[in-house]
Amino acid sequence: MFDEDVLSIAQRASTGALPPGRTVDELVRLAHERYAGVDDGAVADYIPVLAEADPRRFGLAVVGVDGERHEAGDTDVAFSIQSISKAFVLALVCEELGHRAVRERVGVNNTGLPFNSVIALELNAGSPSNPMVNAGAIATTALLPAASAEERWERVRDGLSRFAGRDLELDETVYVSEAETNQRNRAIAKLLQSYDRLDVDPLETVDVYTRQCALAVTAHDLAVMGATLADGGTNPVTGEQVVSAEVCRDTLAVLASCGLYERSGDWLFEIGLPAKSGVSGGIVAVAPGKGALGAYSPRLDAAGNSVRGQRACAYLSRALGLNLFASSRWSASEQETPHV
Template identity: 55%
Template sequence: MMTRSDIKAALAAGHAAAMAVDGGQNADYIPFLASVPSDLLGIAVVTASGETHTMGDAGYGFAIESISKVFTLALVLERIGAEAVREKIGADPTGLPFNSVMALELHNGKPLSPLVNAGAIASASLAPGDSADASWDAILDMQSRFAGRPIQLSATVNKSEQETNFHNRAIAWLLYSAGSCFCDPVKAVDVYTRQCSTLVTAEDLAVMGATLAAGGVNPRTGEQVIKPEHTAPILAEMMMEGLYTASGDWAYTVGLPAKSGVGGGIMAVVPGVMGIAAFSPPLDTAGNSVRGQAAVAAVAKSLGYNLFTNPLQA
């Protein structure tokens, strides 16, 4: 039986492992991200019953970036169902970088995964709402319900991203030409960019991960945020593509579904047990937090959680 002292010891192990890692650099293609202090490090664990443990800069607000793709996927699953998502977007890793145009070309315009940029733009195009603002409100509401508190858009992050999202605009038009963007592509990119520009903390991400761990029930609010049957497809997508081209290595070495973002966050899920999250801005070449990966991996190892080796018991 896992105890509070076990979790505290695991957080300490995660912090030590992260501090022992060098290298990486902040994302610099989005000006806001380049300006975030690179020495920040926060780690959090939230159990499926709501028990919370944090260490370091776990309360620092940072840009959610690509971790937002998980929650827009959740919204779209609730709207059209798992089979329709698989048919329209796909459920396979691309094997190419998260912003790859080549991946689209190789698969006749089908994104394959909702956790790469092309698939996430397609997901945003399927969000409910006739206008960009209406679709955005639905996405923001989903992020907030997962976090158990109101999540806010950062106008500064959004401005920085909207002014530099030319590559994503090109992806949206390619999707549209192939019939894989399901609204006006300008609207889809606008909404997608906004969803990446909210501010969360490592503690928020741990709550969001714990909500997935608990079958869609937020452990703090008690709300059934999504249908229980929709958690499995989300976790499967996270396992296959959550850390982009490093997803296979992550599954091999850590064995937990996870999602990273270029803002420096990473969220992992131990199904039925807990969410684990970390934040540290410097990234590796795949776009994943260097210290965040080390922290989450060490926490999971300390607690003995790996989907492929052990029964998952709290």
């Protein structure tokens, strides 16, 4: 099938669901083919072991709320989830503490600054601003009720596993590499403590946060995890209700405003979906009521977002008619995929 054929089929599909399965298969394959040759960006190296990632890796997965999978490329290659874990830990904490507590104790506004900014805390009187930057993610992990750091870690691992529909394992090498070099996150946690923003031990909390970032996932896992948020909290593969529909709504609102850090505005303008990226090269983008996209490609832009992942999501958001703000599908005048 040519690009134009699949696009016209996608354009005729109803707007409340993904297009027919074969069309989605074809569009995912085309997206992979279009961006597999893009070599812009650089693999993250501030966590030493991430620099060893193979920059040629590229996987794209779509999972619908019907549980159907549509995939191309390296969708079974494992990588550490990194910041994408923040989205799902936020959901677990929202489920426990509710809408209001998260807004009051962490916040839901973009900092406009990089994910590991220290000055963002100082500029906001010690408020971590939102759960998608490191300060806010550490504060969010600390809110998960548990009697000890070990129990908190087990709750994170168990919760994220239920989103993925399988037991997620810690990548020990990534954990050790980050634990040896995460002085900045430890400083951020201490600063939070100095502002009376942490009720539990800062260094133990950073350790749980470092572990959560080192959970190994695949692009397919990300799509299932995102599809659970798209499906009102029910994992469409296992059928388990992981969190409530209200929690999904709240989590997705934060992903829309803060999921791609200081580039969240560019992302929303071009792609129009709540999403979360991570420095190992993963992206999850969620189309509420329809499904989710999981992408993996390690080369990143300056903000730490996968370059191929962003371009493929831009293409698929338009081709599959997923942009939340669009009243009609991709128009003829917009054949060029936006530059993200």
